[in-house]
Amino acid sequence: MGEHTVASFDEELQSIDRLLCDMGELAASMVDDATRALLSTDAALAQRIISDDAIMDAKQRELDDKAITLIARRQPMAQDLRAVVSAIRMAGDLERIGDLAKNIAKRVGAVGLTSTPTSLSYSIESMAELVHRQVKKVVDLYVAREAEALVPLRVEDEKIDIKYTAIFRELLTYMMEDPRNITSCTHLLFCAKNLERIGDHVTNIAENAYYVMTGKQLPMARPKTDETVMAGANA
């Protein structure tokens, strides 16, 4: 299979890169769609995201196979090897983003429209927009090979974490106000946590992308904290 074609190493690497970009675009649209499905209780859209996730998984497997075959056949050294290994890692993070978006989509039925207060919908929408922008940006910067522009993505991720903490508190308040909100708010809590985790995967991708381009670690590994776990029983 494919042994008869003699593509150059660069061509093969580019085809892995294209797959990675496809995965990145799919991941970004899945995040966007999942939030819309959640906030408009759109079951059909939710179903499409679940199908998209199968496409994402297939693309990851294809990328992995290509990358491993490339390593085995071409035996790349140093920088080329780094690029291939990083592509495998970035694909892993993109696949996880797809998985988390799918998990949000699956909760669409469990949350229900009427039970989500407007201010809460707005908070989640605003957090999701930030997350969606981060996913798009990290892929675009990787494609454009703009290493330094990856650095601020970390600061943006802190904004996501702050928004998550605010939503966490808001959800607890709604639950305490009326026990009938508890089930739907619990599902929304997991959705918000999933968005926050998507942000973490963007940071991982930024780290790998930076490493491919520069051979160095992304400056300043900020200590990762989930403020809500520190909030204690008084939150």
Next chain:
Amino acid sequence: MGEHTVASFDEELQSIDRLLCDMGELAASMVDDATRALLSTDAALAQRIISDDAIMDAKQRELDDKAITLIARRQPMAQDLRAVVSAIRMAGDLERIGDLAKNIAKRVGAVGLTSTPTSLSYSIESMAELVHRQVKKVVDLYVAREAEALVPLRVEDEKIDIKYTAIFRELLTYMMEDPRNITSCTHLLFCAKNLERIGDHVTNIAENAYYVMTGKQLPMARPKTDETVMAGANA
């Protein structure tokens, strides 16, 4: 660095394997400790798990470096390459297990002892025991190269999912009974979800281990469902 020593390919692969086993043992003890810390509100133990996670991360980086150097220098083909790539993937899952255990440990302060009813503690303990056993088992079976014994791990993971669903419902009940339980129960919900996700990572490891040993996919990819997301607003 190390370029003067001429170790055989097998020796280098064995040293990667040993690192993987170290990570597996550490992961299992972190899961065990995290649950004990949570259920006994042991802040010192929780702190140790947070330090253990740094050790885990360092071991993963060491394994990754060794594996990539091995691929670059030895240029392994087919089965050997598969073993190295799978080791990288299994290490990734073990690192995630450590991360999830750390996340449980971080919630120790937020949950508090008095607020956890005995029956709930028992349910979480029983789920955690199952998860801990799965982590230990998958590592042991990999070390012993017992491919067929990996197959039943999947069925065991379904038991974990069932326990998770029961705990999810139990937690909702406590929250509805008394709004003062909401904060601590929310943190326990995330802990239970983390245990359930550790189970998923065990399944991933089993799949990779099976693939290394047999070159085939682990039989029957069961559709992964989180029952609670289907439970709807009436759960």
